[in-house]
Amino acid sequence: MAFTLPDLPYAHDALADLGMSKETLEFHHDIHHKAYVDNGNKLIAGTEWENASLEDVVRGTYKPDAVAQSGIFNNASQHWNHNLFWEIMGPGPKTIPSELEKALTESFGSVEKFKEEFAAAGAGQFGSGWAWLVKDASGALKITKTENGVNPLCFDQTALLGCDVWEHSYYIDFRNKRPAYLTNFLDKLVNWEAVAARM
Numbered sequence: 266m267a268f269t270l271p272d273l274p275y276a277h278d279a280l281a282d283l284g285m286s287k288e289t290l291e292f293h294h295d296i297h298h299k300a301y302v303d304n305g306n307k308l309i310a311g312t313e314w315e316n317a318s319l320e321d322v323v324r325g326t327y328k329p330d331a332v333a334q335s336g337i338f339n340n341a342s343q344h345w346n347h348n349l350f351w352e353i354m355g356p357g358p359k360t361i362p363s364e365l366e367k368a369l370t371e372s373f374g375s376v377e378k379f380k381e382e383f384a385a386a387g388a389g390q391f392g393s394g395w396a397w398l399v400k401d402a403s404g405a406l407k408i409t410k411t412e413n414g415v416n417p418l419c420f421d422q423t424a425l426l427g428c429d430v431w432e433h434s435y436y437i438d439f440r441n442k443r444p445a446y447l448t449n450f451l452d453k454l455v456n457w458e459a460v461a462a463r464m
């Protein structure tokens with residue numbers, strides 16, 4: 266089915282006081298995400314993927330050794346990644362639901378340790394990519410990082426939280442300070458209710 270750009274689940278200026286400006290969301294959602302949708306639709310037209318679900322396109326076109334060459338994969342995966350990214354942020358309360366807090370503490374020692382490890386993964390991703398909190402096939406929570414548009418679907422993992430560390434996500438608000446963007450993302454932008462709902 267054709268990809269469609271979802272509306273942001275909040276106003277473009279809703280996160281401005283939390284460290285993600287209206288200008289960033291106008292560029293990031295209205296231009297960058299839209300480009301993945303439009304380019305993805307052009308590339309899948311007339312192919313075997315034309316009527317497949319977005320998840321099937323991502324899983325089916327992932328080629329570990331040829332990510333850079335795979336136009337359909339790159340656009341489909343980035344469309345999926347950004348759908349998740351908008352959903353797991355929000356202007357509302359930032360309380361971590363107790364079942365998620367418990368799982369993070371059991372897996373990483375404490376919520377603060379989890380945040381440190383997640384931020385380090387995102388800061389340590391060389392070039393463009395994503396940092397993730399995933400649940401793997403055994404049910405264990407793990408922190409991962411991926412290059413470009415590669416995402417947890419490629420590894421049969423459930424994505425609970427993802428942070429875009431492409432420069433387009435932080436350069437307007439944080440310039441080159443990716444670690445500060447990541448810390449702010451975890452402390453002010455994440456909607457932990459939405460993360461817990463993905464468990």
Ligand code: FE
Nearest residue numbers: 297429431434
């Ligand atoms: Fe992005």
